[in-house]
Amino acid sequence: MNDDLNYKIQRLKEQRNALIIAHNYQRDEVQAIADMTGDSLELSRKAAQTNCDVIVFCGVNFMAESASILSPDKIVLLTASDAFCPMADMISAGTHRELYGAFPGYKDPPRYVYPVEYTLRDIKRDYPGVPVVAYVNTTAEVKAESDICCTSANVVEVIESLPDERVICVPDKNLSAWAAKNTKKEVISWDGYCHVHDRVRPLDVETARKSHPNAVFMAHPECRLDILEMADAVASTSGMLRFAARSSAKEFIVGTEIGLLYRLRKENPEKIFYPLRKDMVCPNMKKTTLQSVYIALREMQHVVKVSSEIRELAWNALNRMITL
Missing domain, CATH: 3.40.50.10800 (NadA-like)
Structure with missing residues (x-):
């Protein structure tokens, strides 16, 4: 099934002169079909330097907006219309109102609502x-x-x-x-x-270190300060990729969304990576699927255009x- 979808996506990508970019927190199979993977701004900057006509952003709403800001002459598609960032x-x-996400067109009320x-x-x-x-x-x-x-x-x-x-x-x-x-x-x-990073507590770090005593602990700066003070390295997702590649360590505890494990393992096959917590999952990042990428490209839908x-x-x- 995935092979068939992959083929259809590649055909449409060529027809549309499209570039598929995926954030490091996306599903493994989505990262696998992307032309580029990385941090949100890193992806938007690289996409702006290409001659593509369409940017297909596998991520959340603010990321697609950044791509639109840096590439105003390109068509930017968000692969899941209800993929937003609660933070x-x-x-x-x-505007004094209840925010239901910045991207319009929700079919159902999103999971997180904040009175502003x-x-x-x-x-x-x-x-x-x-x-x-x-x-x-x-x-x-x-x-x-x-x-x-x-x-x-x-x-x-x-x-x-x-x-x-x-x-x-x-x-x-x-x-x-x-x-x-x-x-x-x-x-x-x-x-x-x-909410993915803020839920981590010192006990989680202590438990992970007991289970993996030889592992180096990397933490994302969206974690609480007490967690960052326990870390061997504090880094962005791209920073974690660089740190793991350069480090002589063979085992790592990864204190960020579990989607990053795909690239860490792919780029460092001789090393072992453990999630700090198995539930460090962003449900909005996981809303993008191969099917939603295909439909977005086929229908040219969920266009994000910043005024x-x-x-x-x-x-x-x-x-x-x-x-x-």
Whole structure:
């Protein structure tokens, strides 16, 4: 069945002059058919440098928006219309409402709903003149309301690049705590979090280390600070891939979404990788299937297009980070 779908996807990809890109947290079989796999912004930047007409983004809504921001002349398809990021939707640019995800067209109410009574514009009003650093895991509207973007890998570098002695960091409180630990500047944090990483507790690390005493523990900076302080390496998903490849260790405990295990094992067949917790699964990332990739390409549906007004402002925030 997969072989047949793979063939159909490849045929459609050629006909549409499409590029299939998949985030590191996608299903194994989806990563296997992708032209590129990686972090969200990494993928959007690489896709922008190609001559494809269509970008098929196997990920969640804010990732497809970033691709649209960086490739306004290309058609960007999201492979699952209801694939959104709960953390990204924990902050609104300026609308007091209940957020049901930034991507329109939900057929059913999504799993996570957050009452938003305090917005990014509100915190900017409360801290006038303080620059806003927006994690790339935010909607285009939030990026447009921010001064500069950051990734989980460069958040400290971005903060240090600003002349101000304090900054607002949104939306991940755990990434903000990690940044605050590694800079002398004051970091004003939003109270958002990734439910996959935030659920990890010290007991999970202790249990994993007892089960795998020779393993090196890698943690994503979206984990809580007490977990990061227990880690042998704190890194983004791409950083984990690089660290595992260069390390002399043969066993690793992986403290991020289990989708990354596919690439870790594929690129390091002589090494062993264990999930920190087997339930570190993002259900929204797993909404994309081979079938949904095929249908998105066949029907050219779930087009993500950021308006020119929002795009220009969001591009400015992204470009300030890229120029670093």
